[in-house]
Amino acid sequence: MMSQALGGGFADAPVQSARAFRTALDAMARPGRILRVGGAKPPAPLSVAAGVLLLTLCDRTTPLHLAPGHDAPEIRDWVTFHTGAPLVTPGAAAFALGRWEALQPVTRFRIGQPDYPDRSATLIVELDELTNEGAVLTGPGIETVARLSLPELSAFHLNRDIFPLGYDTFLTSRDKIAGLPRSTRVEAG
Amino acid sequence: MSDYNFAYLDEQTKRMIRRAILKGVAIPGYQVPFASREMPMPYGWGTGGVQVTAACLTPDDVLKVIDQGADDTTNAVSIRRFFQKTAGVEVTEATAEATIIQTRHRIPETPLTEGQILVYQVPIPEPLRFLEPRETETRRMHELEEYGLMHVKLYEDIARHGTIATSYDYPVRVEGRYVMDPSPIPKFDNPKLSGNPALQLFGAGREQRIYALPPYTQVVSLDFEDHPFVASKAEHDCDLCGASDSYLDEVITDDQGNRMFVCSDTDYCRTRRAAGLVGRLGGEAA
Known part of the structure; x- marks a missing residue:
């Protein structure tokens, strides 16, 4: 067990996390764009993309919530060894990781405060498939419209309605990531 | 180069800055507080921009640094050399060849493209600061979208000079929500802020704020129907x-x-x- 927790991280953290961050930044700045990342080999069922995001963004200062399904000893050990992020309940989380169903209800996550809307959670949602089909996205970062296979519409509707409050979302599937900031408007495709 | 971690900053600091940048991108025009570090150059020399650039750089990047549009002035040369030394990245003076452009007070004339990031050095990020010195109050004004004071300032310009005399640092409204300081770029550059294919990031080191304009974000320069904005x-x-x-x-x-x-x-x-x-x-x- 221990050897599994110790492996699978970045071999060259400064350069690999720099490349991973640029991809994550591109994803968040251009909602609907599906990009690929690599470098992490996290224990199942954690995807490569979600593992890369955790290694790149999480540390001892970022409380992390593992939703049921991802709250397994192997993942806890791996996350703790590689990031040191405290594992917490949804209401205290800066980052939350899990499948969309397991993260419900998403209203438990922090949406920031009216004077500090940045103090909000970032969700990392694991999907089986991530494609440019389905929901229609418009808003900052999108020239005209984009399409993305969102797991649900109504939650993201609600999230947009409370802008500038709200959580921000990364969608991950295997080595693919896409971003869905709170500023994006979503409609049925 | 092995004397430094890649791009100078330690990894913990870069993660903190990267999280702030992502929140800034998610809330266009909102100033995200961050724990600005001391850099080996004085405040006012672009320490905010340098930290944002350091957090964004990869070894594949081609960096361009300009100061008031010029590649060959002291500030631009020193920052460019800083990243050549600490990150080993390629540098250029050609706008079209650069992937990251750090800028002090200008947007390049050559139109930017999707693959590019423009990093602004920002002295005072709060557009309302000279109208209201208290941070508690300006924060409340942003919260309540209470931007009447800014229009009063522009109106007083008209009352005094017959026209809006503000010629740089000209306030803008982002996606109909936050009023934002575009850093002291001439108002001639304001129209380039809106709908730009490049990602625009703003770093204020001394004031400890990061904010962002995602690509294709709508940015409107504040004005009046009878005194429309003019990019002079x-x-x-x-x-x-x-x-x-x-x-x-x-x-x-x-x-x-x-x-x-x-x-x-x-x-x-x-x-x-x-x-x-x-x-x-x-x-x-x-």
Whole structure:
């Protein structure tokens, strides 16, 4: 067990996390764009993309919530060894990781405060498939419209309605990531 | 190069800055507080921009640094060398070749593209600061979208000068929500903020704020129906390359009252002259 927790991280953290961050930044700045990342080999069922995001963004200062399904000893050990992020309940989380169903209800996550809307959670949602089909996205970062296979519409509707409050979302599937900031408007495709 | 971690900052600091950048991108125009570090250069020399650039750089990047449009001034040269030394990245003076452009007070004349990031050095990120010195109050004003004071300031310009006299640092509204300080770029550059294909990031080191404009974000310069915003520049052509569409610096050339106007964007001017375009004094001035 221990050897599994110790492996699978970045071999060259400064350069690999720099490349991973640029991809994550591109994803968040251009909602609907599906990009690929690599470098992490996290224990199942954690995807490569979600593992890369955790290694790149999480540390001892970022409380992390593992939703049921991802709250397994192997993942806890791996996350703790590689990031040191405290594992917490949804209401205290800066980052939350899990499948969309397991993260419900998403209203438990922090949406920031009216004077500090940045103090909000970032969700990392694991999907089986991530494609440019389905929901229609418009808003900052999108020239005209984009399409993305969102797991649900109504939650993201609600999230947009409370802008500038709200959580921000990364969608991950295997080595693919896409971003869905709170500023994006979503409609049925 | 092995004397430094890649791009100078330690990984913990870069993660903190990266999280702030992502929140800034998610809330366009909102100033995200971050724990700005001391950098090996004084405040006012672009420490905020340097930290944002350091957090974004990868070894594959090509970096361009400009100060008031120029690649060859002290601030631009020192920051460019800093990243050559600490990150080993390739550098360029050509706008079109750069993937990250750190800028002090200008947006390049050459239109930016999707693959590029423009990093602004910001002295005072709070557009309301000179109207209301208390951070608690300006934060509340942003929260309540209470921006009447800014319009009063522009109105007082009109009452006093007959026109909106603010010529740089001209306030904008982002996606109909946050009023934002575009850093002291000339208002000539304001229209380039809106709908830009490049990602625009703003870093204020001393004031510890990061904010962002995602690509294709709608940015409107504040104005009045009867006094619409005008992106003004000196009423001349560039004396070196003849450009009529670029922002100009006025240069005093002697003590007889002679002067010339030249492009503030040195790369734009050089490219035009290399293409054979010559302005009024382009033949004699080297």
